[in-house]
Amino acid sequence: MNAVFETDAPLAGKDADRALRDAYRATEWRIMPILFVLWLLAWVDRANVAFAKLQMLSDLRFSETVYGLGAGLFFLGYVVFGVPSSMIQQRVGARTTISAIALGWGVTSVAMMFVHDTTTFYVLRFLLGAFEAGFYPGVILYMNQWFPSQRRTRNFSIFHSAAICSTVAVGLSGGFVLEHMSGLFSIAGWRWMFLLQAVPTVLMGCIALAVLTDGPGSARWLSPQQRRLVQADLERDRGDAPPSTARAGSLLANPLVWTLSAAYFCILTANSALSFFIPTILHEAGFGGYSAIGNAIAAICVLGALGNIALSTFASRYRDVRAHCAIASLISVASLLVLVFVWHSSRSFTFITLVLALAGTGAGISLFWQIPVRYLQGNAMTLGVPFISSVANLAGFLTPWLTGYVRDVSGSYTSGFVTAALVQSLAAIVLVVGVPIAARRRSTRAATTEHEPA
Template identity: 85%
Template sequence: MNALFETDAAAAEDKDSDRALRDAYRASEWRIMPILFGLWLLAWVDRANVAFAKLQMLSDLRFSETVYGFGAGLFFLGYVLLGVPSSMVQQRVGARKTISSIALGWGVTSVAMMFVKSAGTFYVLRFLLGAFEAGFYPGVILYMNQWFPTKRRTRNFSIFHSAAICSTVAVGLSGGFVLEHMSGLWGVAGWRWMLLLQSVPTVLMGCLAFAVLPDGPATARWLSPQQRRLVQDDLERDSDGFVSRAGRAAPLLANPVVWVLAAAYFCILTANSALSFFTPTILHEAGFGGYSAIGNAIAAICVLGALGNIAFSTFASRYRDVRWHCAVASLISVASLLVLVFVWHSSRQATFATLVLALAGTGAGISLFWQIPVRFLHGNAMALGVPLISSVANVAGFLTPWLTGYVRDVSGSYTSGFVTAAAVQALAAIILIVGIPFVARKQQTSAATPGQEPA
């Protein structure tokens, strides 16, 4: 009888612990995710609003498509160079100070963009914008690893990443209104007003992040000591399965898994960059009318694309290995881009539909991709591997708009640029399905060799 009572008491205690753990995660999500979502939305507003400003800026400043593409891409050169150092700073000073400082830096730089008068100034500010923002994305990835186990992290990251798609809603709606109704106000061009008004919220959100975000569960005021312990134990259980299968890792720069992951992410970002910096121009050429009509179309496309991203990523989160789902999402984007080049001069409806699918595919591909490195990288390898992968892969963000703009100047069409982006994205699916398992098996075989030193 005593044993029965003890069993019942243990079951009740486990039930209470499960409830306390769920409450801890739910409370953390409501406090952390809105701030991270808002910052990522504003990061994309500030990096990609030049795509909408382009509709006026090129003629106003007499920039060529090549100048625009090179300047747009320079953002990613700064991003590549500063990604790893920024993440190392976060490891030392904590997420709260790093994330808020990054936001304030790129916010002030974005405000300065309204004063651009020459190609040289445009290039410098775009580079600085990328340099300031470099540590944010990999920093958030590491931050989420400190807060949520795999299933919750996959869903939360898809929601976080959808801010990148939804940012175009903000750019489209506000940009269309400003360009149409504020051009010439007080002698200032509409695209300058747009860049200013879309930058100020970033500075305010950076201040909010400093005031609200904790460095991790251990310093979260909304968690009880019991909840902090439960969260920590749950995260350790979640990571144990991956660590036991990973074997001993090679030193980071000599680890082939890191470079294969970087190659896959590079391919995914190629298509994403083409869409980010040229969607307003595509809609303009497809005949969507004035600035407000283009802005409204962008908003609708991005809302539907974000919903598709979340739905697909939520479905994929049921499975521990999301590589196949990431590959499928990439192939959806490939098919959409190939159809897009044939329809955007002939059908507004088809252009709209293919852009929705392309954005949903690239968004889900990026969201799901960042659930893969945790299976192969751990500890310091994870902390430095994530920004390294992000930095190397973001070279695609530098090359894609520059080459696409150059091709447009030379050929008078974006077709070759978008077909190339689709082909590169198709390589991502091949790397995900074939390349990653191959190098992972080789890594495990090497780690099992007698005398192999651990990293």
Template identity: 70%
Template structure:
């Protein structure tokens, strides 16, 4: 088996190459804005509870533990429905699946404005996760159907930066709504915020249904020649995959599946800590009122998104993303470890959060270029959502743990240190665990002397 750490050789600049690049650019302008917008809105609708918490928790009498448990329940629904949603997408196609999923989570987000008890809060967060469960792994598989490794790495980093940019939308609109719409028509500001931020999701769901094709073969805005070029290029890229994991039924017995799930678990632990507690961190650091905090969040997330894209694009020429993913994870770990020490320094908190968000964003973007190199198309259809579902348990555990430790100790330090430790373990597994699992795959491959 050939080594996996070589950079891709540059292609010769021929007429066919130019036509292929044009076909890809055409598809990117049609697909990426919609996927970017939906992923941004998905994060708005799942993470705006972090901003709403500033009013909602005291209004409804929620403890930190109750808030953290409810915030994390989103990911329990996510875990339960991830694989079934991906299987539905294989049957009915990406266009219908993505648009219906978005419509469902948008309607659930609207219902959040009617929360009056912890039980209702828990139920809606669980339902929101169930609706969103198939979107992210579905997009990973969808981009895999459209783009080869190098172009997919760059496009996925752009797509994933929507998660960071979503906090800009939450911060700017949330700060305005909490400051200026509180009490309008006798409705609390945090309730208005859920409504205002959910409506765009339902609108874009309709746009996705009309515009997105199920794949290159059904894209009406590509010529027949462009379709052939893209499909041929994808076939060449698929032939370079390292080692398929075998039949879908072998996934559970494959150590690579669990190593990858553990890596992603660690990255998501850090990401969840930042996503659900950044507004509270900024509030405790003395950044001012709701609008001021919203503006600071916008600035932090824009800089974090730029860092994500720049770093991911710089390393996209390498076919193996694991070292770059490990470096991004280490940057995030160092930033989170430093956070408790500079908790009440506004400049220090700002800079640390920028680096942490850039590191986790790049880590996630680069991570998803790793599994598809070990899976053929049929295996990836189940393997990707399985890895995503298992790892997203971190999204359930982390907010609950941070809230619980805050209630017990009066500080967020213990929870954030735990999240940083989980991502440090992910970095170690990227360097040592994946090569060990790969050697196991090679030894078990047909024709191997050890098989």
């Protein structure tokens, strides 16, 4: 419960600590459920095409390459509109931007039920990515306005677990709809699935507009004392971060931004392979009908989410998040390499390796986003975060497209998944070796610039 103080006198000592804890607890219960559900729905609306694929490809006579390109075009829209969306958020505020983004992608997701040819499929997937582009980097910046680093690491791992849990929603609801609603009112099951899974997004967009605020200063659920304590705590936390003299115009010349983009690209390569092909993997592993596949996906993703939270919580106790992010990535790499050898021969090992792969990629992504906010400040962070997200999400465009193409050519997903695993292994090298080098180069360049004569 949020403590209410009748006096406006400054608090000190244990009273101040207790009030600050109450303020953060009240804030977490206020905004984290909304952000969690919106991120869950974002992943439902972007990744449900993987489940629809089980019917849609035969209904519309799409090839694996067409499917892969359409799935990947989401991320092309993501890349193009990521930075502009975040710039809009800086102007109009997080509350309005996050709500508008949710409503935009929700309506586009409803329209997916009307796909009838490759053109509409490609256009709607691109628009879906364009609308959703600003949400993820926007939430990263939004959490930076609300929580100090240690709380932010834990809360972000919880937030990001929604991406894994979303597959539970896709699996359970998608399996039921495809199995029991196909042909209802002469409408295909995959069309019903797109409609029913998009409506909650529109509703949550309206709720976000009514409940969220732009920052602690306008949070009515906090007392004036609590607002001051939170803002002072955040200032202290930011004071521990390395200073930055970066300007918006120097973003493209910042080696650290490009190095972080490369690391995140490598992490997302494996994540994209899993996101868009898990139902197909389970189908080929012999998990039975739509409901059986959906139940297996749900169980895999719940366990993967728990693994993500456990790894991220353990890492939050240490300052060196980079090393733990690299370890999480290597867990995913090992799991993917084992997966390609077992998914046609053992349902049990397929299940276990998918759990470990999702836990590794989930923790890798959660921990990665604690790295930029420790190195980048001011404009470098405001524009750098969406820039990193946009550039790295090219992996989401390339991976499903190339994986589908390889399947059409070779008749197997093996080469695609091995390639994704090897690319993600590079993330560990970039994080452990590349980021410190780039940070030193950035610091040296900044120091040189400061001492140059005007």
